[in-house]
Amino acid sequence: TMGARVIGSEVAKTxxxxxxxxxxxxxxxxxxxxxxxxxxxxKYNKG
Structure with missing residues (x-):
């Protein structure tokens, strides 16, 4: 997470x-x- 209690949603989007x-x-x-x-x-996703 980006620390929802520390930064707002707009800053997180930026x-x-x-x-x-x-x-x-x-x-x-x-x-x-x-x-x-x-x-x-x-190796594991031969597809």
Whole structure:
């Protein structure tokens, strides 16, 4: 959750919109984690 008691719904929407508007940087520090998740997904979701 985003702390409903701390921020209002409009601020939460603004934060969510900003998060969803970002693009993934394939050279960023999370790339290895995302690749590992994709490998597990490919292994178990053959479809």
């Amino acid at each position: 934060i969510a919109d900003a998060f969803l508007a970002q693009t993934f940087d394939e050279n960023g520090r999370s790339a290895g984690n995302v690749n590992a998740i994709n490998e597990v997904d490919a």
